Each structure stands twice: as structure tokens, then as C-alpha cells.
Amino acid sequence: MAPTFKLIKPAPLTERIASRDGCIYMYRGMWVIGWLPPKAGKGRYVYLIWTFVTYFFGVFYLPVAFVISYVREFSNFEPGEFFTSLQLAVNVYGASAKSLVTCSYLRRLSQTKILLDRLDERLLNDDDRKKIHAVVARCNYAFLIYTFIYCGFAGSTFLSMVLSGTSPWAIYIPFLDWRDGPLSLWVALEYFTMSFAVLQAQLSDTYPLMFTLIFRAHLEVLKDHIRKLRMNPTRTERENYEDLIDCIMDHKLVLRCCNQLRPIIYGTIFVQFLLIGLVLGLTLINLFFFSNFWQGFGSVLFVLTILLETFPFCYTCNLLIDDSEDLANTIFQSNWIDAEPRYKTTMINFMHHVQQPIIFIAGGIFPISMNSNISVAKFAFSIITIVRQMNLADQFQ
16 A cells, blocks of 8 residues: 555655656556557557447447437436436546547646756755655645546445436446346346446546646746745856856756646546536436435535546636736845846846736636636526526426
């Protein structure tokens, strides 16, 4: 256990840790789900078969299976069963779209890791490395938390519903009808089919959080470097100017890292913003009006996973905006008043440039922030209000 999860604790400074190590657990998940085939060798073709299996069931089969199930079995659904299935079905469509976007842009994630390696070359002392060691542990720890919650939702929902004699999500399985008896209910193995989609959704939801946490750590390192500018009396003005240029280049590297992720975030978070209100609304309707104990338990866990899909990343985006303002203040408060004119001019231009906050846009429409996330999530309460006013819950009974 300890060697397996050693990365959730900051490594000692005697051990060299790179920023990219914060994504180790995430990339292991990508390997498990079939997203990282070997570049050559016979194992590549065996692995590609696994890639096809996970893609077929997680991205293509599940959305179709839900539709077939509703067409064939709609008259047999109890309201609680229907909403338990529907709340997940809507999210599955979003997860499929997010998985396609993320997988098609994996090369950009690799290019971002290369840029992070260049930023690591600018770690000048143990204080800098301590910040990176801490964020590497934080990223891997966060990924494990996501894994436990996502897999816990799928596993607990499956077991609780099957033990109560009900299909967890009413997924259409050819040649099997879970209503034929307990054996068919277990043989259907909806859990394994759903697990592909759950892990793919987790990877699509965690990559932006992992990378932005690392970006923030490098901005903290940059702030420390700026505070030390012109504080060493033994350095010449020329050397001080070169130190300033190094800080400017570090900031540009962070911006390049952000730009590498923008096309991926543009699509995945946009899809999630479109669906979060609807999914939460359906889940809360099921929880308030139709759920028995086990269905309600699964719905509560599902609400938690839905909130984890966007809220942590949106909060981190707010912190990135604050970091830009704090960075500008750090530049202004540095020791530049009595510097040579060239240094002053460059410093002022640098300060003006960093005042433009680092903002990610979802779909070219929504600035990714807590305000945007709360705004789209409020749609859930609008759905509940409509159901109450039109008395739709009683009509479903």
C-alpha cells in the first residue's frame, strides 16, 4: 500500500520530483482505460483491442443502450427506476462527448508536460522545489479522492440496487432481461459496462484540475523570484536585468501551458456547463419525490460526483485570476525604484502584461469561474419549481 500511494505525500527534497509527476496517477488511469497505446511492438495491437472495447462500451454503446431501454421498457418502469436511470443517462451523453474531446487532444497534454519540464529547470533552491513537491502530492491525492468517489458511486449504487432486486441503471443488455430473476440481474453485469464510462468521465474531469494546480504552484515560485530581484548587492545591473528577463520568460511559459489546455477545456467544460443544471435537477426530483432508501442513497452519491465535475476546477480558476492580480502587486512592490531606465521600462511593461488575468472560456461563452458554475447549476432549482407548480410528480405516480 505504501509504495503504491507514496506520491500522495510530499517527497523529501533529497529526491528530485518533476511537475509532471503530479499527473502520474491520472496517466495510469488513462493507461488502464486504453488511452495510451504503446508506440510499437506486438503489445500495441493487443492494447488497441482493449482500447476498442472500452471505447465501444463506454462512449458509443451506453448512450444507445439507454435509448433502447426506454423504448422497449418504458411502460415497465417505476418512477424511481426511470429517474435513477435518466439522471445518469443524460450525464453519460455528456461524458461520451467529453471523452472524445479529451482523447483527441491528448497530444496537447503531452506538450504541456514538456513545457512544465522547462519550468522545472528554473527551480533555483529548496524552497522552490518544496512548493513543487507539495503540489505533486496534492494533485495525486486529489486524483485518488476522485477515484474513490466516482468508483464508490458506481459500486455502491450497483450493489445496493441489485441486493434490493432492482436494476441499477436499466441499461439494455442484449439477450438478457434483469426481470427474469436474480441470476439475470447479476449476469447483466451493468457495473462493468458503466465502469468504463465512469473512469473515462473521471479522467475528463480531473485533467484540468491537475494541471491548473501545477500552474498555480509555478506562479508561486515566480512570485518568490520576483521578490528577490535586485536584493543581492553583489550582482550587477546587467545581471539583475537578466534575472528580470528570466522571470518574464517563466511567466510566458505558464501562459503557454494554459494556451495548450484551452482547446480541451473549451469543449469539455462547455459540455458540463450545458448539462449540470439538467442532471442536478433530474437527480433532485428523483431524490425528493420518487426514491426509496437505496435509490436515494445512490442519488446523493451521484449529486456529489456531479458537483466534483466542475466546482473544484472552477474554484481553482478563481484562484488563478487572483494569482494574476497578486503577481502584479508583487512586481510593483519589488526593488525597482532606483534601477536603471532599461530595467524600469521592462518592469513596467511586465507589470502591465500580468494584470491581464488568466481566464479560461468554456465554449467561447462562459468564463470558467465559481459565478458561472453557480449560475448554470441554478437551473436545477428551476426544474424542481416547474415540477412542483405543474404537479408533475403526482402525474408520474
